Amino acid sequence: MALSDLRRVPRNEEGVGIVLGVLKQRFGERFQTGQSIREQHAHTTTYIPNQAPDGVVFPENSEEVQEVVRLCAEHRVPVIAYGTGTSLEGHVNAPGGGISLDTSRMNRILAVHAEDLDCIVEPGVTREALNAHLRDTGLFFPIDPGANASLGGMAATRASGTNAVRYGTMRENVLALTAVLADGSFISTGRRAKKSSAGYDLTRLIVGSEGTLGIITSLTLKLYGIPQAISGGVCPFPSIEKACEAVIATIQMGIPVARIELVNALQMRGMKTYSKLDYPESPCLFVEFHGSDGGVAEQAEMFGEIAAEYGGGPFQWTKVAEERAKLWKARHDAYWSALTLRPGAKSLSTDTCVPISRLAECIAETQADIDEMKLIAPIVGHVGDGNFHVMVLMDPADPREIEQTEKFVSRLNMRAIAMDGTCTGEHGIGQGKMGFIEHELGHSVDVMRAIKSTLDPKGILNPGKIF
Template sequence: MALADLVRIERNEDGIQAALGVLKQRFGERFQTGQSIREQHAHTTTYIPAQLPDGVVFARSTPEVQEVMGVCATHRVPVIPFGTGTSLEGHVNAPGGGISLDLMGMDKIVSVNAEDLDCTIEPGVTREALNTYLRDTGLFFPIDPGANASLGGMASTRASGTNAVRYGTMRDNVLALTAVTADGRTVTTARRAKKSSAGYDLTRLFIGAEGTLGIITSLTLRLQGIPQAISGGVCPFPSVEAACEAVIATIQMGIPVARIELVNQLQMKAMIAYSKLDYPESPCLFLEFHGTESGVAEQAELFGEIAGEHGGGPFMWTQVAEERTKLWKARHDAYWASLPLRPGARGLSTDVCVPISRLAECIAETERDIEAMGLVAPIVGHVGDGNFHVLVLMDPESTREIAQAEAFVARLNERALAMEGTCTGEHGIGQGKAKFLQMELGAGVDVMRAIKKALDPQNILNPGKIFSFD
């Protein structure tokens, strides 16, 4: 995508230079303007060109975030919050320059309330760090987008992942948060109570806002008990359509799957080679069940029967932790496994989500598109909730291949929208999907824009993302 196609943000040169001077004096070595640091804070995992900030502040507390916002509001300078940098649609780019606010130093676990099944953390805590900390409590945080993302970033992009079919997304697992707004105020959106009817649902207003309404400085999260037993396994199918039909039947029968992941034939070929798996080179479902020992065994057997009715099987499942760990590591390594399919290429990951009844049709049409366009593009999916990802392997230096990838992504998103789905199930909008959001919600985008203007009238919080300000 060329820079000319992105939302344009006018650069405030005088304000930026003034803010750089103030922040350097205030933060010393925790304020950096070096080229490599700025590049690290504007990298993109797509073909959208990197747009570097002018400086990076490494914040350690909410008052420091407030200070940065105060300086930048005074000088009308953009602020782009930064976690681990695993977002996929240009979320951390700085189209108008400004300050990247790195929150990874805010990594304290403030409290764990085991009796209430919740905890309060700072935004720089990663999901793996939280679950390591929680291990001895018998609790865990279930949202698993694959990457070891920061939980503040996961909330900002409304992330989900492999466990969403059972445990929901970040929207369902954040009880409350605090955020610093564009004028430097700290807003608390809710309390620790499990439910409330007190006013607007401000928590969910900030979840998925991608840093355009405020900078999250703490989160209160819902926790789950570690299951007594877990079973998981792999089931091959003769076709993607047969696998999707088995998914639909499984969900409709009410089997409480914790994970149900689709891998198409090309992706399975890549994973077998990369992770040394001993499974058939065909479309497969990866599944996991949580519960009691008898419960997970019964669920696995029921799924095996459903798979057989749709031409699949045998369902190879186990309760042995080491075998399950190998299985899910292979699934999480799907991106790296795919790259050798086209050595030297770069992966463009895109996702859509459709009603589960349209899933088989949507994936089948997408595979036909891939073949007709001559692309190398494996597919994986969190198919229990109708969400799937395509990784287009392309040469990011080739204008022809960029145009071809853009055309493919456009067709994919239009197909999902025509099936009453969404242009993104979990990657977010960022810069890359703004035009598809307009197609999806129409006048709803005007409502979002009105909220943005009310909370950030100078348009300094992550500008150029989700929609145009004007």
């Protein structure tokens, strides 16, 4: 499916009219229908066309979510859950119109159980807000996609980020959740126990379902102790292949890296301009280690020796928190720094993930495609788990550029699948990758459709996504 030809979902004009009237009367100023706010709630940080909802409602608790969903179910009107709008594959678009359910006012931290290393939060709490709240407890929540995303949205898209190589993704760090289903009923998928074998794993069914099976109203999350010591730094390499080979060797030797991130030479050029970094304009690895004072120093030295074997270095590392913060701020700002490489362009940010043994080969072939197609497309990646991103800068008004970009993305996704990888390591399917999920999962997609039709027979929860 071409991104430039997104399919529409049939509209129910009569039902939409009724729902708009009821919500306006019920929620007053917490229900908005202005064009600007509706377009903001179909916002995507990529070039996928904007498909706005008919209205935006701001519930403040799970009972109000139930109320909205029941009303929409009665009149067959779509409901699209919205966190902070930082998703990349058109997840919050409304191809059939309907109601955007903005969870930003559901932003309470309901409980912190420091002794059990867990907490309970509402879906509108952002990752930065949670960690600010936890600071005095000596605990933190490690999942960190580049944006300050909401935790409900992070669970819905099964997000990960730079710490995933050590701490896992949202899939591993959500113990339980509550959600409102398509008929307005309320479910709780588990307790706070660290493990359970009681029935189907509904938590992980909802995590990653992109708002198509239920609307998350609370999350029970794992927490971790803030490390005693942290060291980290940047190491340049002569080529992407050598950098990837060093990553593979580091992982295979069992060095417990917390973060190991790749940027190619083009991305580093953008970082030098935007974030004022002073490193060589070459492929680089950003690396971080967590542990004791002696442990992080030993791990940094061992990594430096491995890097040198592959032509890398010097590895400049530090324990100084301010210096490390500057590095990771630059890494998290990679999206914005990439935009400086072609001012005025729009971006298409895509990601794939392959077995780590195929990583160097996959990135090398991807770079060859970029060169052949003459694209401006920096590469960054959470390469410790085989996941990397390509951000193509393009003119969305130029049909030739759109065609070239979509051809490139298709080749990238199919290459990853052919290498026994996935077309998306963390962005999700949404609208943008609907054309590839059946290539990757085959008849398993029919099982997904059956689950969707059972839990949402009227098709009102985020329709037109995944398949």
